[in-house]
Structures are given as C-alpha cells and as structure tokens.
Amino acid sequence: xxxxxxxxxxxxxxxxxxIKKRMDTALRFFWSAxxxxxxxxxxxxxxxxxxxxFETTDHGRDKVIYTITDAGREHLKKWLALPVKxxxxxxxxxxxxxxxxxxxxxxSLEHIRNFESRVKAELPFLQEAxxxxxxxxxxxxxxxxxxxxxxxxxxYKAYLEWCExxxxxxxx
Amino acid sequence: xxxxxxxxxxxxxxxxxxIKKRMDTALRFFWSAxxxxxxxxxxxxxxxxxxxxFETTDHGRDKVIYTITDAGREHLKKWLALPVKxxxxxxxxxxxxxxxxxxxxxxSLEHIRNFESRVKAELPFLQEAxxxxxxxxxxxxxxxxxxxxxxxxxxYKAYLEWCExxxxxxxx
DNA sequence: TGGCTCATGTAATCTGTTACATGATTCT
DNA sequence: AGAATCATGTAACAGATTACATGAGCCA
Numbered sequence: 001x002x003x004x005x006x007x008x009x010x011x012x013x014x015x016x017x018x019i020k021k022r023m024d025t026a027l028r029f030f031w032s033a034x035x036x037x038x039x040x041x042x043x044x045x046x047x048x049x050x051x052x053x054f055e056t057t058d059h060g061r062d063k064v065i066y067t068i069t070d071a072g073r074e075h076l077k078k079w080l081a082l083p084v085k086x087x088x089x090x091x092x093x094x095x096x097x098x099x100x101x102x103x104x105x106x107x108s109l110e111h112i113r114n115f116e117s118r119v120k121a122e123l124p125f126l127q128e129a130x131x132x133x134x135x136x137x138x139x140x141x142x143x144x145x146x147x148x149x150x151x152x153x154x155x156y157k158a159y160l161e162w163c164e165x166x167x168x169x170x171x172x
Numbered sequence: 173x174x175x176x177x178x179x180x181x182x183x184x185x186x187x188x189x190x191i192k193k194r195m196d197t198a199l200r201f202f203w204s205a206x207x208x209x210x211x212x213x214x215x216x217x218x219x220x221x222x223x224x225x226f227e228t229t230d231h232g233r234d235k236v237i238y239t240i241t242d243a244g245r246e247h248l249k250k251w252l253a254l255p256v257k258x259x260x261x262x263x264x265x266x267x268x269x270x271x272x273x274x275x276x277x278x279x280s281l282e283h284i285r286n287f288e289s290r291v292k293a294e295l296p297f298l299q300e301a302x303x304x305x306x307x308x309x310x311x312x313x314x315x316x317x318x319x320x321x322x323x324x325x326x327x328y329k330a331y332l333e334w335c336e337x338x339x340x341x342x343x344x
Numbered sequence: 345t346g347g348c349t350c351a352t353g354t355a356a357t358c359t360g361t362t363a364c365a366t367g368a369t370t371c372t
Numbered sequence: 373a374g375a376a377t378c379a380t381g382t383a384a385c386a387g388a389t390t391a392c393a394t395g396a397g398c399c400a
Contacts, residue, residue: 001387007271017351030266037388039353061350061396073274080275084264084283087290091259094202094320096252099179101313102245103252108316111256118259141273144280147338148266151331158330159323166319173359189379209360211381233368233378 001041002050004031006076009051009068011141016042016064026145029126029152042066050075097166105170112170116163119156126152173213174222176203178248181223181240183313188214188236198317201298201324214238222247269338277342284342288335291328298324 008014008022016039023033045051050072054065068076093115100108126149133146180186180194188211195205217223222244226237240248265287272280298321305318 004267007267007274010271010274015351016353027267027270030261030263030270032260032262034389035351035353036355036390043353059350059397063351076271077274080268080271081279083286084268087263087265087287088204089202089261089263090204091202091261092256093259094323095176095179095199096256097316098199098320099182099248099252100316100319102179102182102249107253108319114255115259143341144269144272147272147280147341148270150337151266151334154330154334155327158326162323162326165322169315169319187379188381189377206361207379207381208362208383215381231369235379 001033001037002045003076003079004033005038005041005045005066006050006068006072006079009066010073010076013054013065013067015066019066025125026129029122030148045072100170109167109170112163112166116160119159119163123153123156123160126156173205173209174217175248175251176205177210177213177217177238178222178240178244178251181238182245182248185226185237185239187238191238197297198301201294202320217244272342281339281342284335284338288332291331291335295325295328295332298328 004023004027005019008019014022016035019038019042020033020035023031042051042053046053046066049069051066051068054067056063056065093111096111097108129149130146130153133142133149136142176195176199177191180191186194188207191210191214192205192207195203214223214225218225218238221241223238223240226239228235228237265283268283269280301321302318302325305314305321308314
C-alpha cells in the first residue's frame with residue numbers, strides 16, 4: 001500500500017483525496033483502496049520521512065498536500081526492483097458459477113449476464129485510456145501506463161468472449 | 173468464506189485438510205484460503221448448525237469429517253441466488269509496471285517475464301481440467317466446473333498474448 | 345435550498361495470513 | 373532414516389473496509 005502512494009506521489013504532489021481519485025480511475029482495473037487506509041498510510045509515510053505534508057488553503061478549502069522525499073523515491077525504487085509477491089484474482093462470480101449445479105442454469109445465467117454488463121460498462125474507459133496514451137508521442141511514463149491499459153483491454157475482451165461461450169453452454 | 177466451504181461440502185463430506193486441497197486445485201484460479209481461516213470457519217459453521225462434525229480415525233490418523241446440514245444447504249442456495257458483491261483483481265505486477273517509468277525497461281521486462289513463466293506454469297493445469305471435464309458426458313455439476321476452467325484458460329491465454337506485446341513495446 | 349463534489353480523518357470491525365505447535369503415516 | 377504428506381488447530385498480527393463525524397464550496 002505505501003508503495004502505491006509513493007508511486008503516485010513520484011510524479012506529482014497530491015492530497016489524500018486526489019490519491020483516492022487516481023486509484024479509482026487510472027489504477028482501478030488492478031488496484032483499489034479506501035480513504036480509511038489511505039489517510040493512515042500517508043501519516044505513517046510522513047512519520048518515516050518518506051513523504052512530507054504541507055497544509056494549505058485553496059479557494060477556502062483546507063487541503064493537505066503530500067510530497068515525496070528523496071528517501072521516499074529510493075524506497076520506491078527498491079520496492080519496484082523486488083520480485084512481485086502476489087498477483088491475486090478473486091472472483092465471486094466464478095465461485096458462484098462453480099457451484100451452479102446446486103441452483104440450476106437460470107441463476108448462473110443471471111450471474112454471467114451481470115458480469116457481462118459490468119465488463120461492458122468498464123471496457124470503454126480502458127479503450128479510451130489506450131487511445132489517449134497511444135496518441136501521446138513518447139513521454140517515457142506513458143508507455144508504462146499504456147501497458148497496463150492494454151492488459152485490461154485484452155483481459156476484458158477475453159471475458160466477453162467467455163461470456164458468449166458460457167451462455168451458449170448453459171442455454172443448451 | 174463460509175459459503176465456499178458449504179459449496180464444497182454440498183457435494184461430499186470432507187475434512188478441513190481436504191477442503192484446503194480442493195481450494196488449492198479446483199478453485200485455485202479464482203479463490204484461495206489458508207488453514208488459519210478454514211478451521212475457525214468450520215467451527216463457526218458447526219456453531220450455527222450449518223455443518224456437523226464427526227470425529228473418527230482412519231488408518232491410525234485422527235480426522236474430523238464435516239458434513240453439511242439441510243440448513244446449510246438452504247443457506248448456500250440463498251447465497252448463490254444473491255447478486256455478486258465483489259470480483260477483484262489485484263495484480264502487483266501491473267502496479268509495478270505502471271510505475272515502470274521510475275526504473276527503466278529492464279526491471280519492467282523482468283517482471284513481465286516472471287509473470288509469463290508463472291502463467292505458463294499454471295495454464296497446463298487449467299487445460300488438463302478442461303480436457304477431462306469435456307470428456308465426461310454430462311453430469312450436471314461438471315458443466316459448471318468446465319465453465320470456470322474455460323474462463324481460466326481464456327484469460328491465461330490473453331495474458332500470454334499481452335506478454336508478447338508488452339515485451340515488444342519495451343524492447344524497442 | 346438541496347445535492348454533489350471536495351476534503352480529512354477516526355474507530356470499530358472484519359477478514360485473513362503467518363508462524364507456531366504437534367504428531368502420525370507413508371513413501372523413497 | 374528422512375522427507376513428504378496427512379491432519380488439526382491457535383495466537384499474534386496485518387491489512388483493509390465500513391460507518392461515522394464534520395464541514396466548506398459549487399452548481400442548478
């Protein structure tokens with residue numbers, strides 16, 4: 001968790017609220033977090049001197065802007081070089097489908113249709129992100145953003161193909 | 173968590189150890205759990221009369237065999253009919269890749285290669301599962317197992333295609 | 345004026361993992 | 373004999389969510 005925040009702050013100073021927004025947009029396909037974990041994490045990062053806080057007022061609104069320190073950047077780089085510890089996919093949809101024999105095909109079909117609509121609603125955001133990023137002529141970071149957007153696009157397309165096949169099998 | 177266990181017990185009575193094994197094989201692509209959560213959950217299910225326990229000895233080994241009750245079956249069916257609450261994908265690989273601009277392409281390529289080998293190592297298990305399930309002439313539950321195996325297969329294949337594309341982009 | 349977005353934070357709770365402790369059987 | 377597997381369980385801890393509490397500015 002600390003490292004996601006450091007990663008975002010590496011590029012620009014942000015408030016906790018803005019960090020949350022980044023996660024809900026750019027990272028949403030593969031990472032998420034709530035305010036209840038973001039704010040305490042920011043405090044602990046400040047405590048460890050990986051980040052500094054700066055309180056200010058903007059248009060009458062109180063804000064706390066967080067900025068990464070050199071130590072923070074180093075910490076991030078070390079973590080980035082470490083091998084990945086965990087890639088996790090946990091889909092309740094698949095779990096319910098696995099036990100579909102207990103309910104009959106109607107309920108399973110409903111789960112598949114719901115899954116399909118969620119994916120169909122998300123896909124345009126990923127495609128839009130890809131499209132935009134492909135248009136930007138090579139600023140180094142964008143290439144990496146593009147990779148993750150492409151991943152999401154491919155995976156969601158695979159999901160939709162599976163939905164078609166799964167529906168066919170259950171509708172028999 | 174309770175419902176995964178109820179689902180597995182619906183088909184056959186099992187020990188905690190066997191439940192763990194099912195999760196590490198049939199469910200591993202989309203669900204996981206440790207002994208530290210399985211045993212306490214089993215106890216709470218017994219407490220709620222959704223499951224009964226039967227202590228016995230098999231070839232000199234002490235075992236506790238858990239069996240689902242009618243109330244347990246009902247509980248499971250209700251849950252299966254409820255809409256899905258959460259499908260979550262949380263890939264550290266993508267997170268590290270997203271921040272790849274901070275480290276340069278070598279480290280990112282290494283993460284992609286590691287990801288690729290993990291996927292390549294897993295894919296045969298899913299293919300084997302699909303193959304077996306397709307061979308069984310229509311016992312109702314197998315059709316549902318097949319759906320989840322097919323999902324895994326498609327997704328892993330999409331992952332591998334993405335790996336090729338991602339490597340190409342970073343190797344430029 | 346009411347609803348939405350911006351903005352920060354805490355407390356209770358939940359859910360789950362890791363590490364430990366123990367010990368028998370089975371395979372090589 | 374030693375390693376792997378079978379088998380059960382607890383305790384400490386980690387990590388995160390949810391719900392709550394608060395309040396200002398912006399838009400219709």
